[in-house]
Amino acid sequence: MSVLSTKPTIESDRWQVTGRFDEELVSKLPSSLRFIAHNGAGYDQISVAPCTNRNIQVTNVPSVVDNATADSALFLILGSLRQFNVAIANAQRGEFHRGLPLSNDPANKVLGILGMGGIGRALAKRAKSLGMTIQYHNRSRLSEDLEQGATYVPRDELIATSDVLSLNLPLNESTKHSVGTAEFKAMKPTAILINTARGPVVDEKALIAALESGEIAGAGLDVYENEPTIPSELLQHPRAICLPHIGTLSYETQKEMEAFCLRNIRAGLANGKLTTVVPEQKGLW
Template identity: 45%
Template sequence: MAKILVAFDTVSEGFEALTSEHEVIFPPRGRDFTQAEIAERIGDCDVLCSVFDIPVGRDLIDCGHSLKLIANYAVGYNNIDTAYAAEKGIVVTNTPRSVIEPTADLALALLLSCSRRIAEWDRAFRRDRDAIEHGRLCRLGVNLYGKTLGILGYGNIGAAVARRCQAFGMTVLYNKRTRYSEAEERERGITYAEKDEVIRRADVLSLHTPLTPETRHLIGARELAMMKPTAILINTARGAVVDEPALVAALKEGRIAAAGLDVFEQNDVPSPELFELENVSLTPHIGTQTYDSRVEMVHELCNNVIGFLRGDRKIDRVN
């Protein structure tokens, strides 16, 4: 029997496979464990189940004297010092599949909000429902049909966004580290282009890269200057993929049309200026904020933990 520390609060459904075989420690209902509480409890645990907004750095890892696995409840794992975990012989896993469809849904929702100015109309309507100006040329949106979607980081989520946008009649340009074969591009109905060309040609630029030293500020002042003044930027990846002050400046000056943002550079706390801009739709990192997704993520997390402990299946290792 292993001892497993679950550091975060989530749905209870799906954990039965763990609790039936192992000792599992959960936080009080309605909140996560604090860093101090994790450090206090992790000493003799075999497994730590972490989540993207709980940092797992060297100090915390060093408290886990028996730790063999860190199972992250997210696709991103930049909250974990994976290199140090590897040095200590600790395996790290993530949950890459259960996040795909809900995050793609949110990216499309942000895109529709920006293209049809839904959040802007909603705010104006609430402010003055009787006298709201809605003449034929007021707050004009744009059609998606016939427009070009540019995707940087064409992984599973990027591909899911592409499928949705193709259903709206959009053309898809993509860029990723390893290009698909021409046959696969034809099958997917997508076209490869270098990063700068994707940025220049996109009517909508959607970001789906992990956060690494190479992708930090992937979109900065230089790249924003390349974008069409009518372009929309969507970020459901990680906040620091975008230079947020540079984005604020571009939005204020009308150098791009709009942005739909679910993630933000400073620990997911938006720049105050973003709240003042009408051409921005904001959500507070809710890419997987559906009940179905939460349950699927629990199942995926538990599959990794059980697979690691039994050694009887493939798990989603990231180190």
């Protein structure tokens, strides 16, 4: 029996060596392989169906990343609304606050969360402390306990009425480029897009066009379509804040993510079954 642990951090070149764990690659893995422990919440780099067909259990780290990612999203929300990146650039040029436009407070703004999982709920909790009103859309409505006062609305309404739209949904075939030209046209011209999920959820070319045309007011991004490349149109845009996919790159979070994987692997080796598996495999073992 063997175990494979994967860690898709930008500083690692592992994905450049192996590529995606697609059907072709999985078919070449040794027959003794029984567990793949993915050290991350998103696991779009792994094709689960071929693993399931070969009786390989796949686990990710679904909840440990919630707080760190929500912290990053909150930073992007505050930075975008208050235009802190423009202010920092002014200070670095020695201009202090001369010529800076007035920014916006988060209080009384509507935060729309597309994908109200663990990260979305952690973000909602933080945003409430800023006086923001929370609405969300999921494939299915949450229980009242999990909603914690957030309002469930249809997807189109969420996009059209949110002052800040935060993307907190997984990347898969149905969500790739699910936010594009039509969605940007539907958003308020004063709205801001926040993406701490996966870059390909957004049509990056459409986002750049929306920023340049003024269809939306700004963007706060931690993820991109072709990482580690960040388009210069985003990096240089005064109304875009670009972080280099650092949502979970804190010491405490990385330590617990690795410990989570190790505990899962230990359980698998001891019992033949991982403590947690990805949703597509739940109930199979």
